[in-house]
Every structure is written in structure tokens, then in C-alpha cells.
Amino acid sequence: MNSYEEVRSRLDAVDYLIDDGLAMAVFLALRLGKPLLLEGEPGVGKTAAAKALAAALDTPLIRLQCYEGLTAAEALYEWNYQRQLLAIRLAEARGTRLADADLFTAEFLQERAILRAVRHAGPRPPVLLIDEIDRADDEFEALLFEFLGEAAITVPELGTFTAERPPVVVLTSNHSRDLHDALRRRCLYHWIEFPGPARAAAIVRRAVPGAAEPLIVDTTAFVGRVRALDLDKAPGLAETIDWVSALAALGVTDLVEPLVPSTIGTIAKTPADRCAVVAALPLPGERP
Template identity: 85%
Template structure:
């Protein structure tokens, strides 16, 4: 994408409304060939932005979902031990001897998301989403340093694989823990704020086209007010879309409908949050 306006327009065509800050971050990441680290509260659209970017670029999305205990074998590459064992048995049956080099060749290599992104044949580089990097262990971050800095992976038995066309890398974090400075230095950075009620309404309008306009305006305004409460988990844009979808499916057109309290489980995810949100719903101020 050649300009900031083109980034915004291309994302708009796939129904992702990026604000100026996010559009700038994406443009610079593409222009400079740098990974982009997106942080923000859950539900503000971090993961959705990477999915939308892949659609806008008309290129595959490769996703690595992070979690505690994630290993290099699950994220980078792994050896096909069953095929290696079969090769050993066949060689023994034939009276042959196998050297280590015979067992650790490319034919025994299993690509995981990051190596798959590095070796992607094209014609366009893929978008690699490393989702919720803060859920992985500190040690896992160190495995990413070479890839994030050089778009390459070193496999001791085979050497270094460098991407002919470096993938577009998007990392997301909910800030459940601090990320290592070395990882941050390798990335461009952008914090995604909760959208304003007006912008949230524009996004919901795209996502739930069958919803009544008064319902969209009242729900997005209400969710904005709910975020000012002391909640365990503030409702994000994803929860807002779920709520409007549920209300629209029930034929609700405004929040005074008596069925609305029964739908609060779409935006309130704990018993205490549900009580607090229900109290706000019953408060006309």
C-alpha cells in the first residue's frame, strides 16, 4: 500500500474502520518492513485488525495463538520423529547405516506457523498473527528475536532460513504481563483505545446491518457508560457487537424493551459485572 489513505481505504473495503493512529501504524509497518505490536484492552479489535489486513492485502493469514507453555516445536518447527524412526527401521532391515545428516534433512521437517511464514512461496508475503504474546512464557519471547529482527529462523541441523519476502508480522498483547524490552525494540508499537460511541456505532453498523439505528446508538452509548464502572472486565467492541446481534435477533429496537436485561450476559462476563451493568441499565441517568 502506497499511502496512508490507501491503507485506510483498503481496510474500509473489508469492513474494518481504522482510526488515523492505527492506519499510520499499519502503513509504517508495511513501508519499513517492521513487525507491529498492538496492545490494548481485550475486545478493542487487535486480532480483527490482523485478519482485516490479510484480507485487504489479498494474502493468507497465518495465526499463532500463544498460551502458557508454548514451545519452539509448536511455534517454529519440529522434526517428524515417526518418519525418522521408520527410516531407521527400513535402513536396519536393509543392513544400511544412517548418519545424522540422513535423518535431519528437509524431508523430515514439519513447519509450524513461524517457519511456514518464512518459507511461504508467495506471490505475496503472508500476514503472520502472533496472537496474545503476553500469554506465552518469558522464555518464548527469546525464540522470536532472530525472526522479528531478521525474518529468519536458524535450524541447527540445516542452517538459516531467511524469508525471500518477509511476512507482515502483527503481534497482539492484552498486557497481562510486561513484554521484554528486546522484543519491543524490534517492533513498531501502537496502543488501540476503546472506540468512542460514535465510532463504535459506525463499526457495529457494518457488523450488524440488520439492527435498528436507534438500537445501535443507544447500545454503543450504554457500553461507553458501562466502561466507567468498576468492572472485572470492561465490555469491548466484540461484546458490543454480540449484544446488538442478540437484541436484533430478538427484534428489539431500543433498550427499554423488557427482554433487554436477559441479554446482559453478552457484555457482562461475571456475576458482579452483571449486577453492576443491570443497575446501570435501570438507572435512567
Template identity: 80%
Template sequence: MKDAQAVRHRLDAVDYLVDDGMAMALFLALRLGRPLLLEGEPGVGKTAAAKALARALETPLIRLQCYEGLTAGEALYEWNYQRQLLAIRLAEAHHTRLTDADLFSAEYLQERPILRAVRHSGPVPPVLLIDEIDRADDEFEALLFEFLGEAGITIPELGTFTARTPPVVVLTSNRSRELHDALRRRCLYHWIDFPEPARAVEIVRRAVPGATGPLIQTAVQFIGGVRHRELEKAPGMAETIDWVGALSVLGVTDLAADGVAQTIGTIAKTPDDRAVVAAALGAYQESPP
């Protein structure tokens, strides 16, 4: 894609709407071949960005979901120990002996997401999503340094594998902890804000085409106001879409309608937040703007 606007148009075609800043961040990541670290509040569309980019590029999405205790064997590669053990037993049955070189060969190598991305045959590079990197341990970040900097990984028994066509790498973080400076230096960076009202309305309209325009407008406006209250988890676009979808299924066209309060579990995910949102909805219904 020749420029940021081209990126924006391609993403628009797959129903992912971005602002100029996000379009430029994705364009530079593509053009420079650098990993892109996306941060922002939960629900602003970080994971969806990688998914949409894969659709726009018409290339596979390879996803690595991070969590505490994630290991190299789950993220990079692993040896197929069962097949190795079977090979040893077969060799013993035939009175032969296998060497380490026989056992630790490509035949017994199991690809995990990062090695799969490195060895992707192309011609279009895959999109590798390293999702919620902040949930992984500090030690796991260190495992990524070689890959993020050189688009390759080293397997001691086999050598270094370097991508012929470096994957498009998107990392996401909810900032539940600080990431290491060495990881940040290897990435381009973009902070995703909640979308402005007009873009939020268009996002919801595309996601819930059966909802009425007035319902979408008022729901987006209401949630925008709720985000400024004391909440444990401010509702994002995912929650907004779920809420409008639920209201649409129920045939609701106005937030003042009966039964709306029974749907706030789609946007409030803790008892305290539910109480706050319920109070805000009650005030809205008593004195709608």
C-alpha cells in the same frame, strides 16, 4: 499501498474501520517491513486488525495463538519423529545405516507457523499473527528475537532460513504481563483505544446490518457509559456486536423493552460484572437519556 489513507481505504473495503493513528501504524509496518506490536484492552480489535489486513492484502493469514508453555516445536518447527523412526527401521531391514544428516533433513522437517511464514513462496507476503504474546513465557519471547529482527530462523541441523519476502508480522498483547524490552525494540508499536462513538456505531452497523439505527446508537452509548464503572472486564467492541446481534435476533429496537436484561450475558462475563451491568440497565430503563 502508497500512504496511510490508502491503507485506511483498503481496510474500510473489508469492513475494518481504523482511525488515523492505526492507519499510520499499519502503513509504516508495511512500508518499513517491521513487526507491529498492538496493545489495548480486550475486545478493541487487535486480532481483527491482522485478519482484516490479510483480507485487504489478499494474502494468507498465518496465526500463532500464544499460551503458557508454548515451545519452539509448536511455534517454529519440529522434526517428524515418527517418520524418522520408520526410516530407521526400514534402513535396518535393508541392512543399511542412516546418518544424522539423513534423518535431520528437510524431508523430515515439519513447519510450524513461524517457519511457514518464513518459507512462504509469495509473491505477496503472508500476514503472521502472533496473538496474545503476553500469555507466553519470557523464554518464548527470546525465541522470537532472531525472527523479529531478521525475518529468519536458524535450525541447527539445516542452517538459517531467511524469508525471501518478509511476512507482515502483527503481535498482540492484552498487557497481562510486561513484555521484554528486547522484543519491544524490534517492533513498531500502537495502542488501540476503544473507538469513539461515531466509529463504534459504524462498526456495529456493518457487523449487524439487521439492527436498527436507534438501537445501535443507544447500545453504543450505554456500553460507553458502562465502561466507566467498576468492572472486572470492560465490554469491548466484540461484546457490543454480540449484544446488538442478540437484541436484533429478538426483535428488540429499544433498550427499555422487556427481555433486554436477559441478554446482558453477552456483555458481562462474570457474576460481579453482571450485577453492575444489570444495575446500570435498570437505571437506564427507569430514566432513559
């Protein structure tokens, strides 16, 4: 992509609407070949941005979902111990003995998401999504430094694999903990804000094309106000889209209709939040 305007246009073509700030961050990440770290509250579209970018570039998306206790064997590579054991038994049956060097070869190497992205041989580099990096342990971040800085992975038994064409790397974080400075230095950075009512309505309109226009405008405005309440888990765009989809499926066209309170579970995820959101619903005759 030759400009941030083209980034906006290409992502718009796959129904992902972004502002100038995110468009510039994506453009610079592509132009400079740098990983892009996207932070923001849950539900603002960080993961969707990586998916849309893969679609816009017409390239595979490789996704690594992070969690506490994630290890190199699950994220980078591991050895196929079953095949190694089988090779040993076959050698014994033939009366030969395998050396360690015979067992730790590319034949027995199992690629996980990051090494698969490094060794990708398709016509275009893939998009690698390292999702919710803040859920992983601090130690896991250190495993990524070589890859993020050099698009390379070192396998001690085989040497270093370096990407011929570095993958497009997108990391996401919900900012649940501070990330290591060394990781941040290797990435470009962008904080995704919850969109204002107009852009939120435009996004929902794309996601739920069958919903009535007044319903889209009212629900996005209402969710924007709800986010200012003291909630355990403020609803994001994903929840807003779920809510509008549910209301549209029920044929609801106005937030004062009797069915609306029973759908609040789409945007409120705890009992206390549900009570607070239901109490904030407009009364008949009020504006949402």
C-alpha cells in the same frame, strides 16, 4: 499500499474501520518492513486488525495463538519423529544404517507457524499473526528475536532460513504483563483505544447491518458508560457486537424492553459484572 489514507480505504473496504493513528502504524509497518505490536484492552479489535489486513492485501493469514508453556516445537518447527523412526526401520530391513545427517534433513522437518511464514512461496508475503504474546512465557519471547529482527529462523541441523520476502508480522498483547524491551525494540508500536461512541456505532453498524439505527446508537453509548464502572472485565467491541446481534435477533429495538436484562451475558462475563450492568440499564422513560 502507498499512503496511510490508502490503508484506511483498503481496510474500510473489508469492513474494518480504523483511525488515523492505527492507519499510520500499519502503513509504516508495511513500508519499513517492521513487525507491528498492537496493544490494548481485550475486545478492541487487535486480532481483527490482522485478519482485515490479510484480507485487504489478499494474502494468507497464518496465526499463532500464544499460551503459557508455548515452545519452539509448537511455534517454529519440530522434527517428524515418526517418519524418522520409519526411515530407520526401513534402513535396518535393507541391511543399511542411517547416519544422523540422513535423519535431520528438510524431508523430516515439520514447519510450524513462524517457519511456515518464513518459507512461504506464494505470490505475496503472508500476514503472520502472533496473537496474545503476553500469554506466553518470557523465555518464548527470546525465541522470536532472530525472526523479528531478521525475518529468519535458524535450524541448527540445517542452517538458517531467511524469508525472500519478509512476512507482514502483527503481534497483539492485552498488556497483562510487561514484554521484554528487546522484543519492543524490534517492533513498531501502537496502542488501540476503545473507540468513542460515534466510531463504535459505525463499527457495529458494519458488523450487524440488520440492527435498527436507534438500537445501535443506544447500545454503543450504554457500553461506553458501562466501561467506566468498576467491572472485573469491561466489555469491548466484540462483546458490543455480540449484544447488538442478540438484541436484533430477538427483535428488540429499545434498551428498556423486558428482554434486555436476560441478554446481558453477552457483555458481562462474571456474576458481579452482570449485576452491575443490569443495575445500570435505563428505566422506562430514561435515555440509555
